[in-house]
Amino acid sequence: MATSNPSELIAMLRGSESPRAPSLLVTVFGDLVQGEGARIGAPVLGQILELIGVRPDSMRVALHRLRKDGWIASERAGRSSEYYLTEFGRAESMDATPRIYASSPPAESAWLVVFDPAQSNAQTEDGVSLSGSVKITGSPPDGDIAFATCLEPDIALPDWMRRKVCEPEVAEMSKDLAGRLIGLQRNLRPGLNRLEAAALRVLIVHSWRRIVLKTPLLPDHVFPVSWQGPACRAAIADLLSRLPKPELRDLAKIAAT
Amino acid sequence: MATSNPSELIAMLRGSESPRAPSLLVTVFGDLVQGEGARIGAPVLGQILELIGVRPDSMRVALHRLRKDGWIASERAGRSSEYYLTEFGRAESMDATPRIYASSPPAESAWLVVFDPAQSNAQTEDGVSLSGSVKITGSPPDGDIAFATCLEPDIALPDWMRRKVCEPEVAEMSKDLAGRLIGLQRNLRPGLNRLEAAALRVLIVHSWRRIVLKTPLLPDHVFPVSWQGPACRAAIADLLSRLPKPELRDLAKIAAT
Numbered sequence: 001m002a003t004s005n006p007s008e009l010i011a012m013l014r015g016s017e018s019p020r021a022p023s024l025l026v027t028v029f030g031d032l033v034q035g036e037g038a039r040i041g042a043p044v045l046g047q048i049l050e051l052i053g054v055r056p057d058s059m060r061v062a063l064h065r066l067r068k069d070g071w072i073a074s075e076r077a078g079r080s081s082e083y084y085l086t087e088f089g090r091a092e093s094m095d096a097t098p099r100i101y102a103s104s105p106p107a108e109s110a111w112l113v114v115f116d117p118a119q120s121n122a123q124t125e126d127g128v129s130l131s132g133s134v135k136i137t138g139s140p141p142d143g144d145i146a147f148a149t150c151l152e153p154d155i156a157l158p159d160w161m162r163r164k165v166c167e168p169e170v171a172e173m174s175k176d177l178a179g180r181l182i183g184l185q186r187n188l189r190p191g192l193n194r195l196e197a198a199a200l201r202v203l204i205v206h207s208w209r210r211i212v213l214k215t216p217l218l219p220d221h222v223f224p225v226s227w228q229g230p231a232c233r234a235a236i237a238d239l240l241s242r243l244p245k246p247e248l249r250d251l252a253k254i255a256a257t
Numbered sequence: 258m259a260t261s262n263p264s265e266l267i268a269m270l271r272g273s274e275s276p277r278a279p280s281l282l283v284t285v286f287g288d289l290v291q292g293e294g295a296r297i298g299a300p301v302l303g304q305i306l307e308l309i310g311v312r313p314d315s316m317r318v319a320l321h322r323l324r325k326d327g328w329i330a331s332e333r334a335g336r337s338s339e340y341y342l343t344e345f346g347r348a349e350s351m352d353a354t355p356r357i358y359a360s361s362p363p364a365e366s367a368w369l370v371v372f373d374p375a376q377s378n379a380q381t382e383d384g385v386s387l388s389g390s391v392k393i394t395g396s397p398p399d400g401d402i403a404f405a406t407c408l409e410p411d412i413a414l415p416d417w418m419r420r421k422v423c424e425p426e427v428a429e430m431s432k433d434l435a436g437r438l439i440g441l442q443r444n445l446r447p448g449l450n451r452l453e454a455a456a457l458r459v460l461i462v463h464s465w466r467r468i469v470l471k472t473p474l475l476p477d478h479v480f481p482v483s484w485q486g487p488a489c490r491a492a493i494a495d496l497l498s499r500l501p502k503p504e505l506r507d508l509a510k511i512a513a514t
Binding site: 112114116117118119130132133134144146147152155157158159160161223254 | 291341369371373375377387388390391403413416417418
């Protein structure tokens with residue numbers, strides 16, 4: 001498909017299923033409304049979500065739920081409402097931001113660590129458990145109680161180990177997303193209005209966020225072979241530079257016209 | 258202690274405790290009477306064991322027990338008896354011989370192997386288990402189901418791992434024996450009669466056999482740091498070349514005089 005029509009670009013990226021509204025809103029607030037004091041009006045939110053394919057009633061229910069969860073708050077502003085992240089929602093968003101927007105993997109090296117099975121309290125918190133006494137971690141453990149060996153990028157890791165690092169479904173999602181992002185890179189042309197660009201940007205961040213937050217802080221070479229995280233990161237870095245974060249007041253102006 | 262008196266050399270090697278008679282007899286038969294058709298007379302046996310410090314009644318009880326276990330058999334020869342290994346006893350002795358007399362470690366490399374904990378039947382028989390899904394083996398496993406990494410000689414292995422490879426008590430025994438063997442190397446002079454030389458030789462083999470058969474088929478560098486297997490092997494190779502295996506008929510002649 002070769003198109004530069006915004007709704008077709010969004011459909012190409014999204015696939016047949018619309019994203020779940022509460023999760024998508026978390027992405028919108030994290031991407032566009034994370035700055036201190038930032039607020040987004042209901043009309044802008046409505047138009048971005050509509051462009052992505054979320055119906056107004058789904059958005060209303062989702063906003064209600066996020067308010068109830070203490071993630072966002074709202075205030076009347078004339079005949080409409082303005083929404084913003086609570087302190088809690090903002091802290092959570094800031095926490096996830098480095099992982100979502102990172103252009104490089106979250107760890108450079110991986111270590112296979114074997115702990116004394118008789119000393120389960122000697123185990124570290126980080127990494128992925130392979131069994132009761134074996135982990136893969138992003139850094140070697142302190143001290144000399146555990147055995148640790150560096151898993152070099154060219155190492156032969158059995159499939160069952162890779163599947164414990166990252167679920168095969170998540171790896172498949174990354175492969176699917178990488179294909180869509182590359183298609184988008186090829187078809188994206190200048191000329192989108194700012195709301196369309198914002199919607200596309202949000203959907204790109206959202207699609208990756210759903211994947212990357214399900215993965216551990218480990219380098220790509222210990223993931224399942226189908227994992228396409230590096231391709232996703234590279235495409236996203238390029239696309240987000242072509243779809244820079246808009247000013248909320250510019251979006252409000254367009255939404256009002 | 259500087260001595261070349263045979264009974265003092267034997268005492269120096271043996272320490273304060275006499276070896277258990279059945280186990281010592283297994284060594285005597287394995288070392289001196291393993292050849293096809295080989296037989297040893299009761300007087301020779303009695304004199305060797307007496308030199309080592311085993312009393313005649315202990316020897317009689319032990320011979321009875323080994324006969325009952327099917328390890329040895331006996332036949333009247335004039336006014337005395339001759340003893341020999343049964344087919345079973347000989348097979349068992351031959352089985353242990355390469356390990357006891359080896360001048361080099363039983364494996365050149367060690368591998369840390371991590372098996373899929375969900376596939377316990379994929380585990381190999383060899384090596385030492387560290388936990389339900391982790392082993393140290395002397396060779397890498399077949400196929401690509403397990404993860405394996407070579408444990409190089411300079412690798413840092415935690416103490417608890419080394420203790421699973423070889424019990425600390427066994428490692429301490431090797432350290433104690435190495436000291437005794439080095440003392441023996443220093444004090445041994447030519448001039449022992451053949452029965453005395455045979456008794457000393459048997460006690461050397463026996464002391465090492467009690468240790469080496471409690472250890473796995475793994476290289477020395479994964480053993481506890483107190484392990485002195487290499488020093489024992491080197492001293493034993495030297496001592497056994499200075500105390501070569503005697504002809505049984507020569508021993509019988511001396512015993513009869």
